[in-house]
Amino acid sequence: MLRFKSVSKFYQKNVVLHNLTCNFDAKRYCIVGPNGCGKTTMLMLAAGLEAISAGQVTFNGEPVNLTTTKRQLGISSDKLVLPDFLTAQQLLDFHCSQHNCSFPSNIINHLEFTAHLTTQVSALSLGSLKKISLLLALAHQPKCLLLDEPTTGLDKNSRAWILDYLDDYQGQVIVISHEKVFTENSNYQQVALLELNQASSITL
Amino acid sequence: MTKYLLLRGQIYYHELKQMLPSVGQLLAFLLSILYLAISAAILTALISLSVIADLNTSFEQRIIYQWSYFLLLYFLIRIQKSAILGLKHRYYLASLPISPKLKHANTILLTLIAGNLPLLAPIFLLSFIPDWVTFGSQLHFPLFALSVLLIAWLSLKNNTLPWLSLLLTPFVLLFAFKAYTVSAVALNSSIILLLLIEIYYEPLSFLSNVSWKVKYYWQIRWIAIMKVPENILIRIFFCGLLIGLTAYVQYKMGQTANGYIQILFCWVLAILIGSYQFDNEEFYQDYAYYLASLLNQFRVRYCLDILPGMLIALISCLAMYLWLNFSIKMIVLLPLGVLLTMISVSKFHRNFFIPPSLFYAVFMWIE
Numbered sequence: 001m002l003r004f005k006s007v008s009k010f011y012q013k014n015v016v017l018h019n020l021t022c023n024f025d026a027k028r029y030c031i032v033g034p035n036g037c038g039k040t041t042m043l044m045l046a047a048g049l050e051a052i053s054a055g056q057v058t059f060n061g062e063p064v065n066l067t068t069t070k071r072q073l074g075i076s077s078d079k080l081v082l083p084d085f086l087t088a089q090q091l092l093d094f095h096c097s098q099h100n101c102s103f104p105s106n107i108i109n110h111l112e113f114t115a116h117l118t119t120q121v122s123a124l125s126l127g128s129l130k131k132i133s134l135l136l137a138l139a140h141q142p143k144c145l146l147l148d149e150p151t152t153g154l155d156k157n158s159r160a161w162i163l164d165y166l167d168d169y170q171g172q173v174i175v176i177s178h179e180k181v182f183t184e185n186s187n188y189q190q191v192a193l194l195e196l197n198q199a200s201s202i203t204l
Numbered sequence: 205m206t207k208y209l210l211l212r213g214q215i216y217y218h219e220l221k222q223m224l225p226s227v228g229q230l231l232a233f234l235l236s237i238l239y240l241a242i243s244a245a246i247l248t249a250l251i252s253l254s255v256i257a258d259l260n261t262s263f264e265q266r267i268i269y270q271w272s273y274f275l276l277l278y279f280l281i282r283i284q285k286s287a288i289l290g291l292k293h294r295y296y297l298a299s300l301p302i303s304p305k306l307k308h309a310n311t312i313l314l315t316l317i318a319g320n321l322p323l324l325a326p327i328f329l330l331s332f333i334p335d336w337v338t339f340g341s342q343l344h345f346p347l348f349a350l351s352v353l354l355i356a357w358l359s360l361k362n363n364t365l366p367w368l369s370l371l372l373t374p375f376v377l378l379f380a381f382k383a384y385t386v387s388a389v390a391l392n393s394s395i396i397l398l399l400l401i402e403i404y405y406e407p408l409s410f411l412s413n414v415s416w417k418v419k420y421y422w423q424i425r426w427i428a429i430m431k432v433p434e435n436i437l438i439r440i441f442f443c444g445l446l447i448g449l450t451a452y453v454q455y456k457m458g459q460t461a462n463g464y465i466q467i468l469f470c471w472v473l474a475i476l477i478g479s480y481q482f483d484n485e486e487f488y489q490d491y492a493y494y495l496a497s498l499l500n501q502f503r504v505r506y507c508l509d510i511l512p513g514m515l516i517a518l519i520s521c522l523a524m525y526l527w528l529n530f531s532i533k534m535i536v537l538l539p540l541g542v543l544l545t546m547i548s549v550s551k552f553h554r555n556f557f558i559p560p561s562l563f564y565a566v567f568m569w570i571e
Binding site: 044048050071079080085090 | 424
């Protein structure tokens with residue numbers, strides 16, 4: 001279970017999150033809110049990639065910045081800039097070696113990404129960048145998936161496949177999206193970050 | 205024509221203006237304290253033209269002087285490549301209804317400006333050749349001037365480092381052909397041939413494009429360094445140049461530098477090698493979130509990333525000990541200074557040179 005306890009995040013004097021306390025108990029969440037309200041920052045904090053100004057973020061009781069916790073999380077976000085000097089294959093090889101998982105050939109085939117494996121990340125199109133980002137998040141089958149606009153830029157087939165895949169995914173899925181497939185999906189509990197940020201403590 | 209040239213000129217100067225703070229940061233120490241040494245280095249390159257032009261220069265000396273000149277020119281233009289070609293705005297520039305001839309003419313003009321004296325001086329010196337008879341008897345120098353132009357072209361055209369012509373060839377010539385007599389004309393003709401091969405075919409480009417199966421963090425860092433090898437190579441080049449010049453001065457004076465000079469030398473090398481940490485810091489900044497998502501610790505990555513700098517320091521102090529007859533304590537002082545400089549870069553950024561300067565000042569005082 002992902003838990004935010006009195007979490008605050010400031011960028012200089014700009015307060016993005018203020019004393020946020022919330023527990024993500026359900027299997028599916030969709031975080032919504034106007035642009036710039038801190039959705040991606042919240043995802044970065046949840047993945048342990050951004051330093052917290054105050055408070056604590058834990059997953060199953062352990063701080064998210066611990067190596068053991070990171071193994072249980074998978075994140076895909078455009079804000080996470082990948083090493084663009086590597087090929088997609090090299091990036092995936094390294095990822096699989098880190099997480100001791102098998103090469104995600106099955107997902108690669110479904111996302112029709114095989115032809116782009118030898119392409120350098122810097123030369124990938126926007127849609128292919130989204131695919132490699134999703135592959136890195138999914139490859140080690142984490143207990144909690146954190147996805148920032150997971151369908152943006154994907155072609156029709158890949159989009160349909162990833163939506164089905166997420167529906168059947170065994171672990172927890174937290175997405176940020178403005179797409180109706182998530183915002184009007186009853187399987188996904190909607191979280192309005194702006195309101196959440198104003199309330200002091202909420203158990204979702 | 206004038207408006208297009210003005211646009212390309214503005215792009216060139218805008219990019220240079222953006223590049224200068226980072227170069228300034230990298231060379232903050234050199235710019236603030238050793239700025240005379242920088243101008244001296246450029247002047248040394250120009251003075252070396254007299255050695256290159258002299259038909260009686262020995263084979264070994266010719267190789268050292270010519271390749272030092274080539275490397276200096278290559279790096280000078282290579283670091284300005286994006287600005288010269290307007291790479292950031294290439295799609296916009298390509299969309300303009302300008303003829304290819306005009307585009308090339310503008311690129312040539314900007315290259316001449318970017319290459320500055322090291323590019324223009326050999327061409328200028330050619331105008332002093334009075335007649336065709338002298339031209340024929342001094343053919344090695346026109347050939348050298350032609351190779352200088354080819355290097356300018358190579359640094360703009362190729363993306364990979366010219367391993368064959370600029371890096372491997374001088375070593376092969378120095379060690380394998382030392383015993384043979386090779387004339388200056390034959391040498392410079394061979395250089396032109398090699399440069400043309402490198403420009404058109406890039407026979408050793410695989411050295412820059414090896415596709416590894418990446419399993420460890422150090423491989424990622426190595427690939428990143430090899431993608432932009434100029435920063436580390438320029439340091440190796442300057443370390444070699446400083447050690448070579450010191451060896452030459454010691455040989456001419458017939459004595460070894462005293463303790464103060466040795467520490468001063470270590471200080472300069474430590475700052476030069478240690479400032480490589482700016483590259484590591486830039487890497488951490490560019491891929492901050494990706495690196496934060498990795499399972500290894502920041503400390504482990506930091507220790508791995510300072511290894512290339514430490515390796516250059518170790519090789520340099522071995523060279524200092526074996527070739528320059530420096531005292532054995534320099535073998536410890538240089539790596540310590542490099543380590544301190546690298547940590548200082550991470551902690552103090554632009555003021556990084558203060559702790560290592562104090563460190564070496566203490567040793568000078570003890571000395």
